[in-house]
Amino acid sequence: MIAHTSGETAPASRRRQTAAQRAVLSVLDSSEHFRSAQQLYRQLRQHPTHQFGLTTVYRVLRTLVEDKIAEIQRAEDGELLYRIRTTNEHRHYLLCRQCGRAEAFTSTPIEDQTRQLSRTFDYTDVTHHVDLYGVCPRCRDT
Template sequence: MVDLENTAAELFARRPADRRPVARRGTARRAEVQRALIHSDGFVSAQALHAALVAAGSRVGLTTVYRALGALVETGRADTVREPHGERLYRHRPGEEHRHYLICRTCGRSEPVDTALVEDWARGLARDTGYADLQHTLELSGICGRCD
């Protein structure tokens, strides 16, 4: 979750180490959403991120949060997974590489996992079938050692 002690102004003033554009059309509100996502702890829902921004004094709307998160996913700046009830959760992607996560179904803790085998398989499948721009989704969940 976002650290609610930070004000929106403090979140706005922080800049990530990597400065790729927020989206095709960057706006101050979208940049604010991106910074809040960067400073959130693990995966977070759009509604929870919006609530944290509003609690910190932001005037960003929920629709803007959804659009900004969608743009971040589209541009490779965020990863997304679905929770068991179907809601999408988002997490800042710190680098260029596509990642997969193991997520605890009890507490929501997430850890990136090495999925080189899956990535190699997907590249080989694209090559063998002639498909271009192949995309895939892999979601792994379980109960972490803390919750077990």
């Protein structure tokens, strides 16, 4: 999936990876789907060498997001979901509410409207979220 875990040279600003970070990255790298911290924690607990607490998993995820290694998507119920960052581009997602599969898209009209509103009202550092949820064909057919 992503080369960051195997041999890619990390930027100088990147922190040294801990055993917990390596374990969480390994689990995140196993799927492109967004998953909750609790789901990741349950997966980690299946490996006898990965005995980290849920608090550690949350801390590692926060660090991975800060370092732009992982990305966040909010679930329909507001829970934060995580996955390995696949691009630095700004994208929105159509997210399967059952399995976490995500289809990325960019909406030029929304991006243009955001820029226009920012200029009109003289706002800087503007962010926005467009979240779409549904059931993917794989989950619908099972």
